[in-house]
Amino acid sequence: xDYYRVLGLGPQLQLNLNELQQLFYARSRELHPDRFAxxxxxxxxxxxxxxxxxxxxxxxxxxxxxxxxxxxKQKGFDIGLQGTKDVPPELLEEVFDLNxxxxxxxxxxxxxxxxxxxxxxxxxALLVQSDLELGQFFVAHDASPGEQxxxxxxxxxxxxxxxxxxxxxxxxxxxx
Numbered sequence: 305x306d307y308y309r310v311l312g313l314g315p316q317l318q319l320n321l322n323e324l325q326q327l328f329y330a331r332s333r334e335l336h337p338d339r340f341a342x343x344x345x346x347x348x349x350x351x352x353x354x355x356x357x358x359x360x361x362x363x364x365x366x367x368x369x370x371x372x373x374x375x376x377k378q379k380g381f382d383i384g385l386q387g388t389k390d391v392p393p394e395l396l397e398e399v400f401d402l403n404x405x406x407x408x409x410x411x412x413x414x415x416x417x418x419x420x421x422x423x424x425x426x427x428x429a430l431l432v433q434s435d436l437e438l439g440q441f442f443v444a445h446d447a448s449p450g451e452q453x454x455x456x457x458x459x460x461x462x463x464x465x466x467x468x469x470x471x472x473x474x475x476x477x478x479x480x
Contacts, residue, residue: 307361317442
């Protein structure tokens with residue numbers, strides 16, 4: 305089932321979250337179990353299934369990253385999981401330096417902590433930049449849909465996921 309259709313929207317990457325929430329609440333009221341308390345079991349079950357689908361749709365579409373992944377899947381793009389070995393080329397040197405600092409910290413060299421804190425700040429900034437770029441791609445695609453933009457969005461999502469994994473690892477080591 306199409307999540308956009310469930311909420312009464314056309315497929316697009318950029319959404320007004322207030323409008324999305326209003327549509328969700330309105331549809332939720334229509335499907336509320338109290339409205340079907342005296343209905344036949346099959347009708348109650350159908351309403352429950354629709355309500356569940358509505359919740360899934362809202363949860364997916366309200367998050368820009370989940371929405372983009374869902375949108376790409378609907379358009380036939382393989383999203384896949386970002387492997388830890390699939391380093392985006394522009395991050396190779398940073399990943400190498402990060403791995404060296406992590407090894408130093410693992411071996412007990414606390415002097416690597418400031419380097420890891422700096423890496424954490426850098427990766428956090430890269431995530432913010434990725435989110436801004438995604439927003440720009442969403443607007444561009446909605447204005448003029450095209451497969452090339454979808455490929456760029458998929459690439460940026462993969463890059464963002466990789467950076468997010470690096471940030472998670474750095475935070476894990478810094479918290480120990």
